[in-house]
Amino acid sequence: MPIIASLWWWELRQRWLVVLGLIASTLIVISTASSTPVFTAAAAAVGIAFFPLRYQMRLVRWSVVGGLTLLHLIMKAPVWHLIARVSAVGGSTGYHRYLLIENFIHRFDEWWFMGVRSTAHWGWGQEDVTNHIILQGVTGGLVSLVLFVLLIAEAFKNAGATWRAVRDAPREVWLAWGLGAVVFAHLMAFLGVSYFGQGNVILALHLALVGSLFQSKCKAPSFAASSPASRSGMPHIRDVERGIMEPYVSFT
Template sequence: MIRLLSQVDIRNMGEGFGGVLWKDVTNVHPLGLAAVLILGVIMLAVPRRWAFLPIFVMACFVSSVQKIVVFSLDFNFLRIMVLFGVLRIISRREFTRFIWRPCDKVIMLWTICGTVIYVLQQGTISALVNKMGASFDILGIYFVIRCLIREWGDLKVFLVGSIATGVIVIVFFGLEARTGRNVFSIFGGVPAIMMVRQGRLRCQGAFQHPIQAGTFWAAMWPLYVAQWWGGYKGKIWAVVATVVVWFIVFACASSTPVMALISGIIGGIMFVMRRHMRMVRRGIVLTLIALHLVMQAPVWHLISRVSAVGGSTGYFRYMLVDAAIRNFREWAILGTKSTAHWFWGAQDVTNQYVLEGVRGGALTLALYIILIAFSFKEVGYLWRAVSRDKEKLAMAWGLGVCLLVHCMIGIGGAYIGKSLLVLLFTFAAITSMAAAEQARRPDMVKLCTANNKYAVSRSYG
């Protein structure tokens, strides 16, 4: 069965090899097919440091419901691009210099644990197929990035290419804002007529939802700003990127992307406190505990107060977190098949931490938090290791701020489809840069197996 130019609401579209609304449906537009073939060939042909950019371009311009079904297995075009990446890495043996880091092992454990628990929870072959596809997406994207972006120069080249891509993207967002029509609707999966919230048009481009479009670019902004310390050309790219990101975020008219920008600014300012982050972390924890004790409502009720644009659903997000805490026993071991009975509308799980719990239980949620914690530790090692190089120091701190932004985004939304790409990029880029520094100066850092702390040479602060 082939469905062309279809329009559906995909907010709750399934993931993996078996999406719910698009299950067993091949949905191909000639332009989408041409894009995946051309970008796939480019990915195989270009130098390694440019090879990840075609995947990023595919995410920006082609709807995620463009796909080919083979024996009931869904291969969306982004997944096909990952296959091109795997083919390239194997054929060119670009995995030979791979250096394992703690985050590599944790992300594998997180993915495997989430898959096993979800399959046990659902108890169906369909669930197994679904999660195998999702696992391929996660591990495929992550390790493709790890193998292709190995050094600071590779990261810088990708950032410049993605900024140039963003310049083209805002042309389409500007057209969408002016006409009220989304040209990417020809691919299916996104509405032809824009969403409206309290009189404001909400642009989304080729993304599943305006929030996803805004957070996709907002999560990259700290790294773009870090280019300011890369010389005259770097300053130009940083300014261009800021215009691109802020235009897209405000065109989306959503609170979560705006709060992502604000958290990015706060994270950047915290650079002056970089040698006192342990004190900062403890201060934040103590402040939250104090607020919880003095507030009439629980401290997570603060989520309901967050609203950067009119019509925000902060109270719904608070209710979701509150319901998850109150129903902890229900999902702690094997997750839960449905959250619809928690309260009206609770089936729309717009919180990444809650989503990890209800899909994979407390263990999967714990592994996700451990992955974030390990990544922050890698950033701590990174900025100390490159503290004598201003440009690398800026990018190292930018990676940490990107991770902070993702932590905030996870409170206001769930990572599905294309938004997962930038999350995995952040994890992989942090780990790759740490591996590069380890290879350059293996004597600089020791992983203490007894307590999982990093011991860094005092000469690097």
């Protein structure tokens, strides 16, 4: 949804397609009748809504961390127990997800080295690992978990560096910010589902889009200026990029 919304500034004559895409995406989320897609869509909307505060995101991040830390200190239950209390639809399995996080923390000695064969012995229904972050730990151990967290952190960092690099081009700023909002939406989805099959492909695609845009906007100029291609009269990388992007952004 954030990527669709960011295309609003790319082709003025085709904005009706953006509206149609957002309506279709919203209907798909509603049709799932599930809390995770609803909260994921809400996270995407929040990510887009924070665009006016893009220069204050460091303050926003630390405010969120401070708020969660304060809640953890004053609540009787751990702060991740909030997952069990929040539900967008009836019949939510938030308590199962809370127990999964609880067991993941308290059974650190079981999975930290190389993961664990099964989590079924953690409790009733715990064989269903409905948390993509926890899945990295139970299938690959602590190293796998840390690398995955670093990958997501790098995606956020690259998205931030990209919109700063193109701050004078509103369309590209919105595209970079939209990709960052997509990663944030994935982060929310991680708390309620573990990806498999095409879900992993979509995640990899979005991370690749962030990295590709970062590479073209933040790394390409210096590379192109020093490359033999630029000195031999071959097309500049920006010209090649423009030729690739124009069909995409014009919805043709």
